[in-house]
Amino acid sequence: MSDLLERLRTGLPAEALITDPDVTASYAHDMASFCEAGTPAVVVLPRTVEQVQHVMRTATELRVPVVPQGARTGLSGGANASDGCIVLSLVKMDRILEISPVDRIAVVEPGVINAVLSRAVNEHGLYYPPDPSSWETCTIGGNIGTASGGLCCVKYGVTAEYVLGLDVVLADGRLLTTGRRTAKGVAGYDLTRLFVGSEGSLGIVVKAVLALRPQPPQQLVLAAEFPSAAAACDAVCRIMERGHTPSLLELMDRTTVRAVNQLASMGLPETTEALLLCAFDTPDPAADLAAVGALCTAAGATEVVPADNPAESELLLQARRMSLTALETVKSATMIDDVCVPRSQLGAMLEGTAAIAERYDLTIGVCSHAGDGNTHPVVCFDHTDPDESRRARESFDAIMALGLELGGTITGEHGVGVLKKEWLARELGETGVELQRGIKAAFDPLGLLNPGKLF
Numbered sequence: 312m313s314d315l316l317e318r319l320r321t322g323l324p325a326e327a328l329i330t331d332p333d334v335t336a337s338y339a340h341d342m343a344s345f346c347e348a349g350t351p352a353v354v355v356l357p358r359t360v361e362q363v364q365h366v367m368r369t370a371t372e373l374r375v376p377v378v379p380q381g382a383r384t385g386l387s388g389g390a391n392a393s394d395g396c397i398v399l400s401l402v403k404m405d406r407i408l409e410i411s412p413v414d415r416i417a418v419v420e421p422g423v424i425n426a427v428l429s430r431a432v433n434e435h436g437l438y439y440p441p442d443p444s445s446w447e448t449c450t451i452g453g454n455i456g457t458a459s460g461g462l463c464c465v466k467y468g469v470t471a472e473y474v475l476g477l478d479v480v481l482a483d484g485r486l487l488t489t490g491r492r493t494a495k496g497v498a499g500y501d502l503t504r505l506f507v508g509s510e511g512s513l514g515i516v517v518k519a520v521l522a523l524r525p526q527p528p529q530q531l532v533l534a535a536e537f538p539s540a541a542a543a544c545d546a547v548c549r550i551m552e553r554g555h556t557p558s559l560l561e562l563m564d565r566t567t568v569r570a571v572n573q574l575a576s577m578g579l580p581e582t583t584e585a586l587l588l589c590a591f592d593t594p595d596p597a598a599d600l601a602a603v604g605a606l607c608t609a610a611g612a613t614e615v616v617p618a619d620n621p622a623e624s625e626l627l628l629q630a631r632r633m634s635l636t637a638l639e640t641v642k643s644a645t646m647i648d649d650v651c652v653p654r655s656q657l658g659a660m661l662e663g664t665a666a667i668a669e670r671y672d673l674t675i676g677v678c679s680h681a682g683d684g685n686t687h688p689v690v691c692f693d694h695t696d697p698d699e700s701r702r703a704r705e706s707f708d709a710i711m712a713l714g715l716e717l718g719g720t721i722t723g724e725h726g727v728g729v730l731k732k733e734w735l736a737r738e739l740g741e742t743g744v745e746l747q748r749g750i751k752a753a754f755d756p757l758g759l760l761n762p763g764k765l766f
Contacts, residue, residue, distance in 0.1 A: 315353065385453065421450060604617060
C-alpha cells in the first residue's frame with residue numbers, strides 16, 4: 312500500500328489522491344443491488360491524460376487492479392470496486408473541448424455530464440440525442456462504457472451510434488486513438504465500437520468525438536390509457552407496423568404510475584393499467600399524434616390525450632424520467648432489470664413479468680422504452696427480510712430467462728457488470744465467451760482493468 316501511494320504521488324497532485332477510508336468507501340459501488348463490492352486502496356481523480364497514463368503505468372508495474380468510474384449511476388455493479396484496487400474516477404475530466412457546427416461533432420472529456428453537453432450543443436442549433444433517465448448526473452464516459460440508451464432511442468438510437476472516435480489509455484499506459492472526425496471512415500477494424508459497451512474492461516476512455524444532429528423542432532407528447540398492458544403493447548406494434556417514427560414511445564404500468572403520483576403528485580391517471588406516451592418532433596407533430604391516437608383507440612385505449620404545447624409535453628416526460636426513482640420508494644430496495652425483446656414480443660414479456668410477480672408474491676413495476684422493446688421490470692422488496700430478498704433475486708433471474716426465451720437480450724442499455732455475469736455466458740454461448748475473453752486478453756493481458764466484470 313505504501314509503495315503504491317508513493318509511486319502514484321510522483322505523477323499526481325496531492326488533491327488527486329483520496330486515501331481516507333471513510334471517503335474511499337463512498338466510491339466502492341454504483342446503484343445496483345445484490346452486487347459485491349470490495350474495499351479500494353485509493354481513489355484517484357485525474358484531470359489530465361498524462362495523469363491517467365501515470366496511474367495505469369503504476370498499476371501495471373505493481374500489478375494493482377484499476378476500476379474506472381464515472382458518476383456511479385450504473386445499475387449492474389459495473390463500477391464496483393475490488394479489494395485493494397485503484398478506483399479511477401474520471402469526473403474531474405469534465406471539459407467540452409470543441410463543438411463544430413460544420414462537422415457536427417463535439418469533442419469531450421469523459422467526465423462531462425450528459426445534460427451539460429446536450430444544453431451546450433443546443434446553443435449551436437445542434438442536438439446530442441442519447442438521454443438516459445439519469446442524464447442530469449451521468450457522464451459521457453459512463454454512457455460510453457455501458458453503451459447506454461434513453462427515451463429517444465426509438466428514433467435516434469443508442470450511445471454507440473454517436474461515438475465516432477476515442478482516445479483510450481490502455482492497461483500499460485499507452486495512448487490509443489481510434490475512429491475519426493469525418494462523416495465516413497472504414498480504415499481497419501472498428502476498435503471504437505469495441506470500446507463502447509466494454510465497461511472499462513479494455514481501456515480508459517479519456518476523450519470522445521461524438522456525432523451531433525441538427526436540433527429538431529420541439530416535440531409534442533400524447534398520453535394514452537389502456538385497460539391492459541397487452542392492449543398497450545398491441546398499440547406499440549400497430550404504430551411501428553404503420554411506419555411511424557416517434558421520437559419517444561414509452562410505457563408505464565399501473566404500479567409505476569401510482570408510484571410516480573405518490574412521489575410527486577403528478578396527476579397521472581391511476582385507474583389505467585398501462586399508460587403509453589408517444590412523442591413526435593416532426594414539423595407537424597399534431598398530425599402525427601392524431602394518427603397515432605387513432606391507432607391507440609383501435610387497440611383499445613380508453614382515453615387518448617395529446618398535449619397542447621411543449622410545456623405539457625415536458626411535464627409528461629418528467630413523470631416518465633422519475634419512474635425508477637418513484638419505484639424505489641415502494642419498498643426499501645429495488646432490483647432493476649433491463650431486458651430487451653423484439654417489439655413483437657413486448658406483450659408476452661409484460662404478461663410474463665406479471666406472472667412472475669404473482670408467482671414470487673412480489674411487487675414488480677414495469678417502465679419500458681416500448682418502441683425499442685426495452686423493458687425495465689423493477690422488483691421492489693424489503694432488504695431486511697431474507698426470504699423476500701431471496702424471492703427478489705430469483706424473480707430477477709426468471710425475468711432474464713423469460714427475455715432470452717422470447718428472443719431477447721439480458722441488457723439493452725445498463726450493461727452486464729457483476730449482476731449479470733452468469734447470464735452473459737448463457738446468452739453468448741461457449742464460443743462467444745471464449746472469443747470475447749481472447750479480446751480482453753489482447754488489450755489487458757494482466758487482467759488489471761475492472762476485474763470480475765462481464766466474465
